[in-house]
Amino acid sequence: MAHVAMKSGEVPRYDANERLTHWIVAILFVLLTASGLAFFHPAFWFLSGLLGGGVWSRILHPFLGVAMFAFFAVMAVRYWQDNVIKAYDRAWQKRLSDVINNRDDGLPEIDKYNIGQKQLFWTMIVTMILLLVSGIMLWRPYFAGAFPIPLIRIAGFVHAVSAFVLILGIVVHIYSAIFWVRGSMRAMTRGTVSHAWAMHHHPLWYRRVTGQGHHTTHHPAAHATAPSAAHQAAHSAPHSSK
Amino acid sequence: MPSLQSLDVQKRSATTTMSPSVRGADPAVAKLIDISKCIGCKACQVACMQWNDLRDEIGVNVGVLDNPGDLTPYSWTVMRFSEISKPDGNLEWLIRKDGCMHCEDPGCLKACPAPGAIVKYANGIVDFISENCIGCGYCIAGCPFNVPRISKTDNKAYKCSLCSDRVKVGLEPACVKTCPTGAIMFGSKVDMIRRGEKRTNDLKERGFQNAGLYDPKGVGGTHVMYVLQHADKPELYHGLPLDPKISPWVTLWKGITKPLMALGLGIAVLGAFFHYITRGPKEVEDSSNKGG
Numbered sequence: 001m002a003h004v005a006m007k008s009g010e011v012p013r014y015d016a017n018e019r020l021t022h023w024i025v026a027i028l029f030v031l032l033t034a035s036g037l038a039f040f041h042p043a044f045w046f047l048s049g050l051l052g053g054g055v056w057s058r059i060l061h062p063f064l065g066v067a068m069f070a071f072f073a074v075m076a077v078r079y080w081q082d083n084v085i086k087a088y089d090r091a092w093q094k095r096l097s098d099v100i101n102n103r104d105d106g107l108p109e110i111d112k113y114n115i116g117q118k119q120l121f122w123t124m125i126v127t128m129i130l131l132l133v134s135g136i137m138l139w140r141p142y143f144a145g146a147f148p149i150p151l152i153r154i155a156g157f158v159h160a161v162s163a164f165v166l167i168l169g170i171v172v173h174i175y176s177a178i179f180w181v182r183g184s185m186r187a188m189t190r191g192t193v194s195h196a197w198a199m200h201h202h203p204l205w206y207r208r209v210t211g212q213g214h215h216t217t218h219h220p221a222a223h224a225t226a227p228s229a230a231h232q233a234a235h236s237a238p239h240s241s242k
Numbered sequence: 243m244p245s246l247q248s249l250d251v252q253k254r255s256a257t258t259t260m261s262p263s264v265r266g267a268d269p270a271v272a273k274l275i276d277i278s279k280c281i282g283c284k285a286c287q288v289a290c291m292q293w294n295d296l297r298d299e300i301g302v303n304v305g306v307l308d309n310p311g312d313l314t315p316y317s318w319t320v321m322r323f324s325e326i327s328k329p330d331g332n333l334e335w336l337i338r339k340d341g342c343m344h345c346e347d348p349g350c351l352k353a354c355p356a357p358g359a360i361v362k363y364a365n366g367i368v369d370f371i372s373e374n375c376i377g378c379g380y381c382i383a384g385c386p387f388n389v390p391r392i393s394k395t396d397n398k399a400y401k402c403s404l405c406s407d408r409v410k411v412g413l414e415p416a417c418v419k420t421c422p423t424g425a426i427m428f429g430s431k432v433d434m435i436r437r438g439e440k441r442t443n444d445l446k447e448r449g450f451q452n453a454g455l456y457d458p459k460g461v462g463g464t465h466v467m468y469v470l471q472h473a474d475k476p477e478l479y480h481g482l483p484l485d486p487k488i489s490p491w492v493t494l495w496k497g498i499t500k501p502l503m504a505l506g507l508g509i510a511v512l513g514a515f516f517h518y519i520t521r522g523p524k525e526v527e528d529s530s531n532k533g534g
Contacts, residue, residue, distance in 0.1 A: 039355040039378065041500045042256040054356050054376035055397075102521050140379040141397055152383045153491035156353075160495055164503040168510050175514035182525045196526040 010192035011209060019188055021074050028068035029170060035061045036163050062139045069132045076125055082112045083122065088204075089115035104200065112205040116176075120169045127166040134159040250364035255354035261361070268365035272431035273404065273415060274438050275339050276469040277479065278445055278453075279425035282307065282321050282337040286417035286426060290319050293405060293416035313340060315393035318402040319417060322480035338468065338479040339417070339426065342389045342402035344368045346462030349488040350401075352496050353384025366431065366465035367404045375399050384496070386461060386486035404465065434467060441469050460487035 014022070031050065035057035038048035048057045091108040092099075093115045099107065113121070137147045137155035144152055177184045183197040198206035250268055251261040291297065298316035301309065307323045319341035326334040348368045351360040359374035360381065370381075370390070377397035381390040390399045405415035413419070414428040427437060438455035445453035454473025457463045468482070476482040 041504045042258050042355075042357055043504055045256065045355075045357055054374075058376040058378050100517070100521070102524050104524065138379070140377060140392060141394065144379050144382075149383060149388060150489065150491075152379075153489045153495070156380065156383055157491045157495040157499070160499055160503070164506065167507060171507070171510045171514060175518070179514070179518050180523055182523045194526065200526045201524075 009194060011195055011198045011206065012191055013187040013193050013198075014191050016191065018075075018078065019191055021071055021078075022188055025068055025071045025075065028064050028071065032061060032064050032068060033163075033167055033170075035064075037167075040160055040163070058140075062135055062142075065131065065135050069128055072124065072128055076121075079113075079121065080125075083118040085115060085118050086111070089118060109203040110205075111208070112202055114201070116172070120173055123165060123169050127162040127169075130158055130162040131166070134162065251361050252364045253348075253351055253362040254358045255351045255360040256357040263364070265364075268363070270364075270366040270431040271404075271409060271429065271465060272366065272434040273344075273418060273466045274427040274429075274434040274469065275466065276425045276427070276438075276441055277336065277338055278441070278450075278469060278471050279423045280321075280337045280339065281423055281425075282323060282335075283422060284309070284321050285420045285422060286339055287317065287319055287321065289416040289420035290402070291317070293408070294318065294403070313389060313391055313401075315391045315395075315398075315400040318342070318400065324478060324480050326478055336471070336479050338482065340389075340480065342368065342404070342466065343387050343461070343486075344402075344404055344465035345386075346464065347488065349384035349386050349461070349492060350381035350390055350399075351384070352488060353380040353492055355380060363406065365409065367406045367409065368465075369403050369406050370399055370401060372398045372400070384488065384492050386483060386488060431463075431465060438467055438469050442473075445469070445471060456482070458483070458486050460485050 034044075034047040034050040037044035038046070038054070038057055039061075045054075048054045051057045051060050088108045088110055092110050095107055096116075098104070099114075134155035136143050137152055138144055138159060147155070177188070181201065183194055184201075187193045195206070198209075250263055250265045252263065254261050296316045296318070298310055298314055301311065303309070304311035308320060310317050310320060313320050319339055322338045322340045324336040324338070326336055328334050344367055346366065348360070348362055350370075351362055351368060354360045355378060356374050356376045359371055359376065360368065361371055362368045375398040377392060377399070379390075379392055379399070381399050382388075382392070390401045392399050405413070405417075408415055415426075418426045418428040427434060429437075435455065435457065438457075442453045442455055450471045452472050452474040454470055456468035456470050456473060456476060468476075468479075470476060470479065470482075472478055476484050
């Protein structure tokens with residue numbers, strides 16, 4: 001997807017279909033988390049009200065779960081190649097404490113996703129599969145009756161632990177995207193990020209999609225006219241923020 | 243079945259605070275089923291249907307005398323007939339009245355996620371409060387005796403209530419009332435243990451060396467107990483478990499996992515907030531797309 005056309009000052013990151021899929025999964029995740037936590041611990045029972053009470057939560061939760069798995073599967077197919085962990089990701093990870101403390105100077109250059117995002121991706125793959133399989137075993141009145149009770153007990157435990165891990169991962173995901181790494185949210189709402197954001201957080205990806213070779217001086221792309229936008233972007237990169 | 247305010251509630255499902263317990267504790271009750279006296283007449287099944295207004299579907303002959311062939315949402319007790327070949331070549335017919343054992347530590351209640359859908363009264367009776375039931379079937383996973391059944395009609399779980407409504411007003415359970423041989427007895431648990439032990443001794447004198455009282459400690463004892471001729475081999479009685487316990491998977495799932503994970507989630511959310519407060523956001527200069 002190199003040399004993509006882009007509006008002035010923006011680098012496209014997710015097209016409309018990608019955003020739609022993501023938000024369908026996200027909405028399903030919220031509904032599933034609310035109803036699932038309600039079953040998990042009495043402290044969260046009030047969340048069962050979101051889907052209309054305990055019985056409705058029990059009825060809807062599995063259907064929503066299958067839907068989330070299906071839409072997530074589309075994302076998994078779409079993004080798995082971008083989430084293969086590379087040597088530079090490991091190098092980046094060695095500086096995790098710097099990343100956490102917002103000392104981003106001289107971080108190893110990484111591609112479309114950092115290793116935290118990649119690990120979340122694979123965690124989601126594993127937990128979603130475990131949730132689907134164990135969820136089907138627990139699913140009343142349709143499927144649970146077909147499984148031996150000892151297996152259903154294991155499924156209950158596996159379902160709870162997988163959900164816990166997934167929710168933890170999504171807490172980090174939501175925090176990073178909305179609050180921590182500024183400029184990220186726009187990628188999933190409008191589909192684009194700024195040149196500066198792309199260059200700073202994902203330089204290898206930035207060059208890949210803009211066809212940009214190496215660091216150059218900054219040319220604000222704001223004055224680029226529409227027909228030459230792609231060309232302009234391909235030859236300009238904002239300086240990094242450091 | 244019904245929520246009986248006049249019986250003190252000791253435990254409620256999915257409830258982390260104390261249950262209403264201001265009244266003086268009722269003495270623990272128990273039903274004692276003396277299998278050596280049972281003739282398999284099924285009068286108890288009929289009495290159960292009659293008192294609880296339950297009518298099961300007309301079933302089919304499953305090749306043995308068990309009728310219906312299993313516990314159902316409408317049949318809260320079923321006579322289980324086991325034909326045993328003894329070493330001396332003779333046959334022995336063991337007939338066990340199956341149904342809820344009313345565990346002191348009920349696995350169904352532990353597993354249930356719906357607040358107050360399963361309660362244990364101070365007298366030991368474990369009752370399903372059906373209007374709170376959400377039909378998830380976790381009680382089935384929790385039960386070490388495979389007792390609860392979910393109705394295909396209303397998706398609620400059902401099982402023997404030990405006639406909690408009768409016991410409340412000082413009556414014995416319907417099955418006890420009707421049993422023609424006196425094989426089913428009801429009273430305080432202490433009395434029933436005493437009776438069971440006396441009967442066990444009688445049986446031993448009459449050649450059943452392994453006779454014993456079935457009051458399994460793995461679930462804290464039960465409020466339905468059996469006198470078994472072969473207490474060393476309860477599995478002979480249609481698979482009555484030797485040492486029933488709440489499965490360790492259920493204990494994990496419904497025990498330590500719950501507070502630990504709830505805490506974990508709380509720490510994660512708080513951690514994110516504190517990170518924001520102490521470290522702040524990563525902002526990239528010249529970004530026209532500030533914030534989310």
